Amino acid sequence: MLRALDIRDLLIIDHLELTFQPGLNVLTGETGAGKSILLDSLGFVLGWRGRAALVRQGAAQGEVMAEFELSPGHAARAVLEEAGLPVSDSLILRRVNTADGRKTAWVNDRRCSGEVLRALSETLLELHGQHDDRGLLNPRGHRAMLDTFAGAAPLLQEVRTAWTATAKARKAVESTRRALEAVRAEEEFLRHSVAELDQLNPEPGEDESLDAHRRQMQAAERIRGDIARAYGLLSEGAEGAMGEAQRWLEAVAGDADDGLDAPLAALGRAMIELGEAQDGVERFLEGLEFNTSDLEDCEERLFAIRALARKHNVQPDDLARYAETLRDKLQALDAGDQDLADQEKALRAAEATYATAAERLSARRRDSAATLDAAVMAELAPLKMERAVFETLITPTEAGPDGVDGVAFAVATNPGAPAGPLNKIASGGELSRFLLALKVCLRGDDDAKTLIFDEIDRGVGGATADAVGRRLRALAEGSQVLVVTHSPQVAAQGAYHWRVQKSVQAGVTLSDVVALDREERIDEIARMVSGDRITPEARAAAGALLLQE
Template identity: 40%
Template sequence: MLSLLTIKNILLIDEVELEFKRGLNTLTGETGVGKSVLLDCLGFVLGWNNRSQLLRDEAKIGEVVAEFHVTPNSEVHSVLREAGINSEAAIIIRRSINKSEGRKRNFINDKSVSLDLIRRVSSILVELQDQTGNQILRQEQSHLSILDKFAGLGASISEIRKLWRKKFSIKAELDQEISQYESIKVQKDYLEFSIQEITDFNIQVDEEQKLDSKRKQLKAIEKNKEKFDEINKLLSSGELESNITRAIKLLDIIRQSVGDIVDKPISYLDQTLQDFDLARSETAILLDSQNFDNYELETIEERLFKLRALGRKYNVKTSELFGLMDGMASQLTDLNSSQNKITHLKQKLSRIDDSYNKMAGKLSVLRSKAAKQLDYIVVEELKYLKMPDCVFKTEILPVKIGSRGVDSVVFKVITNRGGEFGKLQAISSGGEMSRFLLALKVCLTDKEQGTTMIFDEIDKGIGGATADAVGRRLGMLAEHSQIIVVTHSPQVAAHGDHQWKVEKLVGNDQFPITNITELTPEERLTELARMLAGKEISSEALAAAKKLLG
């Protein structure tokens, strides 16, 4: 419920504070005094009106504040919780304009918020209807919402929306998985061939380095072959060994005459002979190991060439071929895993589709049943609203699946006997549209408790008994919610629980201002008389006004 509206320096309003009440609040005043200004201000704070020229002339700062009191079970609380805003007490929406800054600022409960959040919140708290019904009946897609609300399908709609979102999410994931799978699948043959080729090559760890080292060794042996042959010839001649042996024998003969002074040379020569023998043995072993094998060199060079060619083919170092093969194997594993995931997602999507189709079918049945009930109640209500020849029909048509099922809804009417059904928004006059809207609202009375409904000149194009019937129905609606009506009809105004008068005055700065005041019972009688008779209020007009008030 809108409990307080404060306006400062917006359009023609200098400063005003309006305490709206529960029930039917009517706003009246002469034509041109600015009743629409109030709705413009309300539209600004609720995010419906974001035009630039709102600030009152000569004012530097303007502001509109709307305070709401809502029931604990209102969905607006969950919306605000998501935004991190506490709404346990009142919900205060504030929008300001600063001329010097050239921008507007938005607040909910003193927290700076986006305009989108204000619009989302206000769409829950307030519903505006003008005499063309352009917020509901002119928008054909809203006909489905009206039928669903009448049928009490809120929980089912929430459920099918969850299924639709889940279906959409899984379908998107499935499409992405299939796309990735197709991308890898194109390379499958290449991956399998490459893995097999690298595997068949039987690469060893550090093989290139080992082969290159062996190749260099064999090349060195080939290059030093003549030197090894000469070494072998020198060590195998026996001349050095024979000469050392003869020298030892001669020293032994000399020893007989000179004594042990020759022992050291003999010892050294014996050691030299032993070292020579060891050196010759080791050299023989070395010579045996350095045998050059031309076939082995050719085999090594061929293997090394093929190994390096394989690395160049895959644009990696030969030492990285193992890692490349592992990566390719991982891609193939992912491909198989992707196939399994695709199968799983398809099964999951199929189950969601089944649940969605069942829920959509259930909704269609419930809507068809509710449509018949709605048609009957609206026709009966229209009789009360002085449209006895009118026929109302809710037409349900199949459409492409969506978040609310597989149905579209169009309200159709016959406004005159013998006529043909046509779309409500196409063939109804302004006054007829107003009464259709009101009839539908009566049908939804127990579904819209807690919402503030604003009707701007809903009585346009009607008068007398019809206006009185509209006023009575507005009064009945207001028993369960708050209704604010801008009206020119004294019959409608008389059914209000509270009446406000809108006047255009001249301010201290000689600029025109709009003034809004709540009327006392005496003032209300006078205002109704003015609405009946015009500027000159007669005793007959006062009597008629008194009669209207009952």
């Protein structure tokens, strides 16, 4: 609920403080007194698009502050929490416009963007009038209004959940199809490459092992001859000469008085060492034995591994892992058709669930549309529009999270005439009455919003104006309604009454708003009845209107 509005240096207002109450709040005044400026100021602090130049001439800046009272479950609390702004029972909005056009806004003393203000305004206030494109005249909101009237929130949630599941299933199918198409494009390459790799079957580390073995065999060819010649000398020349020398020395050792014992012992040790040398060289020679075809085979495999690695632009040691990757792709391709079939089946099931939920929602909308049409028609009769026709049009539209229905409110003001959009068919006075009847019928769980009706009684008078006023008063029960009016019958229905007036002070035109007591209300309503000259008859009529409250 709007509690207070403080305006400084905007247009023809120097400083204005207003305190509003629950129920029906009425603002009256002569044409041009500044009633629209109040709405412009309120729209400014709520972030709405409006006049470009708002700052009062000669002032450095203009400022508007609005205070709202928030109920415990008010939707504005969620907006504040999402924006990281302080949340309390009192919401204070302040916005400043400098003379050079810069705008700055605060919410509960925290800086915020115009986007946050507009999000809050959607939860705080509704403006209805002949030129309003944010409320009932905006066909983009008609479907949501019908759903609220129908109590279709649970069905709508089912549709949205089904739509999300369908979108997810469709995305999975499309992703699998793209993946399969990409794999199929290289299927021939994959199968050939996997066969080639499987045939070669390279192992990690094999390149290094083959290269070392090849170098060993190549080295063996170079050194084997020299080692063989050395082995021949060790096993034939050296061994024979040392053996012959040992025999000669042993034959004369007995006549040498032990003088040859040490040489013979050393020669024995040398024979042993020589034998070990012969065995070692022999074993090494045996290790150098290989067929020339072994070297050819080694080189052929080594070159094949390296050629395959270059072909696939990987390291030789990564060939086995690369082969596994290609096999996985082939396996995905082979299993992909079944996966795709399963996903397409899941998509069909999700689409069927969505279609069922959407049809239930459509049925609820159709039934509720008929109920709403009847309710609006019942409201139109007391407003002297019993011959008019109101119709909620439901047309097929592209499937989406809100179902498959387009909803638009249409009217026909003359019997037999085709129905058309509210703002295209109805005249000013008729439009106002249509809007009021519709709002009375749609009023439901949005009582936390302040409703503003800007000259919604335009073009009507007498009993019709009285009917408008009574409906506005009924609409304000348990909530808050602000109405700008030129109708004495409507003004008389208000629980609180303000007069907007204009004066010239020191050559400067200023606008002011005055709260009226009962006697002042009689004078103001009498002025509305008779004009500038208030007659006793007009005062009597005004008193009679107030007695009908």
